[in-house]
Structures are given as C-alpha cells and as structure tokens.
Amino acid sequence: MKEEKKFESALEVKKGVEQPPVISKEVVSGLKNRKKKKYTVSEYFEGIRRGDITILSQAITLVESSHPKHVSIAQEIIQLCIPYSGNSVRIGITGVPGVGKSTFIESLGGLITSGGQKLAVLAIDPSSEKSKGSILGDKTRMETLSVDRNAFIRPSPSAGSLGGVARKTRETIILCEAAGFDVIFVETVGVGQSETAVHSMVDFFLLLMLAGAGDELQGIKRGIMEMADTIAITKADGNNLKKAQLAKAQYSGALHLFPPTESGWIPRVLTCSAMENSGIGEIWNTTVEFIELTKSNNWFHQHRKSQSLYWMHETIRARIRDDFYLSDDMRSLVNDMERQVMEDKISSFVAAQKLLEIYFAKKC
Ligand code: GDP
Numbered sequence: 001m002k003e004e005k006k007f008e009s010a011l012e013v014k015k016g017v018e019q020p021p022v023i024s025k026e027v028v029s030g031l032k033n034r035k036k037k038k039y040t041v042s043e044y045f046e047g048i049r050r051g052d053i054t055i056l057s058q059a060i061t062l063v064e065s066s067h068p069k070h071v072s073i074a075q076e077i078i079q080l081c082i083p084y085s086g087n088s089v090r091i092g093i094t095g096v097p098g099v100g101k102s103t104f105i106e107s108l109g110g111l112i113t114s115g116g117q118k119l120a121v122l123a124i125d126p127s128s129e130k131s132k133g134s135i136l137g138d139k140t141r142m143e144t145l146s147v148d149r150n151a152f153i154r155p156s157p158s159a160g161s162l163g164g165v166a167r168k169t170r171e172t173i174i175l176c177e178a179a180g181f182d183v184i185f186v187e188t189v190g191v192g193q194s195e196t197a198v199h200s201m202v203d204f205f206l207l208l209m210l211a212g213a214g215d216e217l218q219g220i221k222r223g224i225m226e227m228a229d230t231i232a233i234t235k236a237d238g239n240n241l242k243k244a245q246l247a248k249a250q251y252s253g254a255l256h257l258f259p260p261t262e263s264g265w266i267p268r269v270l271t272c273s274a275m276e277n278s279g280i281g282e283i284w285n286t287t288v289e290f291i292e293l294t295k296s297n298n299w300f301h302q303h304r305k306s307q308s309l310y311w312m313h314e315t316i317r318a319r320i321r322d323d324f325y326l327s328d329d330m331r332s333l334v335n336d337m338e339r340q341v342m343e344d345k346i347s348s349f350v351a352a353q354k355l356l357e358i359y360f361a362k363k364c
Pocket of ligand 1: 095099104234236237272273274
C-alpha cells in the first residue's frame with residue numbers, strides 16, 4: 001500500500017515552550033498534604049454552640065459517616081448538644097419533583113431570614129445513593145439562600161437505607177438547633193416512603209401540590225394527604241391561577257372528609273406563587289398559627305415526645321437488624337437458609353426461627 005502523503009500546510013503546529021505552572025509545585029504538594037483539622041469532641045461542641053458553620057458542617061459529616069470511630073465521636077457530640085436542642089420550629093416540605101420545592105424554599109426561606117431568623121435547610125433523598133449525588137437540598141438549586149448569611153443548606157446524606165438517611169437527618173436537626181437555628185426545613189421528594197420518615201421528625205408538615213395534575217400523577221397517596229397540616233397549590237400565577245384556585249376548592253372539600261386530627265388543627269389548603277412571591281406570607285402565617293395553637297393545647301410537646309420514642313425504637317430496630325445481617329458469622333448461614341427456602345426444602349418461618357435461635361445462642 002502506498003504511504004499516504006502527509007498533509008502540508010503553513011498552519012503547522014509547533015511544539016511550544018513549556019509554560020511554568022501557575023502555582024508552584026511546593027504549594028501544590030502542600031495543598032495535597034494539607035489535612036482537614038481534626039477537632040476534639042469539646043471543640044466540635046463549642047464550635048457548634050458558637051454557630052461556626054465550618055465546624056457544624058464537619059460534625060454533620062461525622063454524623064453521616066458509618067465509620068465506627070466517627071459514629072462514636074458523633075454520638076458524643078450529639079449527647080452534648082441535646083440540652084441545647086429542641087428550640088426550633090421543624091417544618092417538613094414535600095412534593096413531587098417539579099412541583100416547585102426549591103423555588104418555594106428560596107422564597108419562604110428569604111422571608112424567614114429577612115426577619116432575622118436563622119434557617120437550616122436539610123433534605124432526605126433516599127434515591128441519591130442510586131443517582132450518585134443529591135438531587136435535593138442542592139446549593140445550585142437555591143442560589144439566593146445559599147449565599148444568605150442566615151441560611152445553611154445541607155444536601156441529603158447519600159449513604160444507606162431510608163431509615164439510616166432519616167436517622168442521620170434527625171441527628172443533624174439536633175446539631176443545627178444547638179447551633180442556634182430558629183427554623184429547620186426538612187425537604188423530601190414526595191414519591192415514596194420518605195414522607196413518613198420526615199413526618200416523624202417535624203412539627204408541621206407541608207405538602208406542595210400542582211393544580212390540574214391528578215393525584216395519581218403526583219404520586220400522592222391518601223395517607224400523605226392525611227399527614228399534611230397544610231396543602232399549598234404551587235405556581236398559582238399567569239394562566240395557571242384559575243386552575244390553582246379550582247384545585248384549592250377541590251382539595252379543601254377532600255380534606256373535610258378526613259377524620260379530625262389529633263393536633264386539634266384543621267388542615268388548610270392555600271395557593272402560592274414562589275415566582276411572584278404571592279401567598280408565601282400567608283403560608284408562613286399559617287405555620288406560625290399552627291405552632292401557637294399546638295403549643296397552647298400541649299400537642300406540640302406531646303408530639304415531640306412521641307417522636308423521640310419512635311426514634312429510640314427505630315434506632316434499636318436498625319441496630320439489631322444491622323447486627324444480625326452484617327455479622328460475618330450470620331451471613332453464610334443466612335445465604336444457606338435462603339437457598340433452602342428457594343428450593344422448598346424448608347418453610348420461611350422455620351428458616352427464620354432457626355436463624356434467630358443460632359443468632360441468640362451466639363449472643364449468650
Ligand atoms: P422541585 O423539583 O420541586 O424543587 O421544583 P423547582 O423549584 O426546581 O421548580 C420546577 C420548575 O417549576 C422550574 O422550572 C421553576 O422555574 C418552576 N416554578 C417553580 N415555582 C414556580 C411558580 O411559582 N410559578 C411558576 N410559573 N413556575 C414555577
């Protein structure tokens with residue numbers, strides 16, 4: 001084969017002169033070697049109490065870690081913070097992707113921080129493990145709040161099951177309260193079980209809904225609507241305004257059919273436009289009204305107490321589950337028993353019974 005003729009051009013690329021690095025090698029290696037400062041438990045605690053956001057963020061990272069050393073430091077920090085926690089208003093915000101959660105949080109968040117209150121925005125997104133990177137609580141989604149000195153935005157912890165993610169968020173609430181945050185938003189995407197988890201850690205539960213999209217489409221189950229203390233129909237602006245008002249009337253009618261709430265509060269349906277900043281103040285006033293009512297009838301404190309019990313039991317269940325399933329001793333026995341169940345050699349109940357007997361015998 002003939003050798004292809006080289007392309008000749010005056011625009012030949014010459015090997016240039018190598019440019020010196022913009023940052024000296026020493027500085028680069030210094031940066032690489034620089035380790036994050038490690039604090040003692042009391043330094044973490046004092047930093048959190050001072051409202052030092054860097055230290056708070058690092059403590060939350062410890063809470064989110066599953067490394068045994070981190071877990072034990074995190075528990076010590078939480079223990080110190082507990083007496084200083086509980087003073088915020090905890091608000092759960094849920095709704096399907098696209099309903100306008102982040103735009104709404106920007107708008108309501110701005111209202112809260114401009115009144116001088118400190119706001120923390122946390123998120124529970126059990127899907128973030130799969131999607132690698134949180135889709136919720138992302139700073140790029142809340143551009144104004146993310147540079148607001150009175151706001152702190154923390155994306156969802158990404159590791160583990162929903163129960164694990166939720167427990168970490170609950171512990172993060174304690175740290176944020178000890179750091180002096182007055183209002184805490186816990187945002188979640190309304191497509192699954194996460195609403196129940198959020199509901200178990202907040203005082204007020206706000207469901208955002210779109211007008212004109214069926215409940216089915218929005219993945220909103222009756223149970224979730226029943227949990228809501230307020231439903232806000234979003235994007236009530238422009239051509240959508242009429243539809244939003246109609247949806248408000250329909251949902252108000254539907255809420256009347258639900259049994260009375262234990263809190264003594266009658267859930268409301270409101271409309272808002274985060275884009276036009278309308279109806280946002282009314283939602284905040286409603287929240288404040290709810291808190292005042294439930295504090296005066298003592299439901300607020302009762303509810304928090306029962307939430308604490310729920311989390312105690314939830315933590316025990318999770319620890320026992322992990323101890324059983326994650327121990328090397330049990331793993332091969334479980335695998336073996338699974339095979340036998342699949343081959344119809346043993347019933348599920350007998351298999352479970354045998355495994356539990358072995359497990360408890362090992363513990364004695
Ligand atoms: P999220 O996925 O629930 O966090 O929803 P986003 O806040 O990201 O909003 C989804 C889309 O709805 C974006 O294109 C927003 O610009 C739009 N959107 C959000 N709030 C409003 C609103 O009040 N009015 C209108 N017309 N559009 C809105």
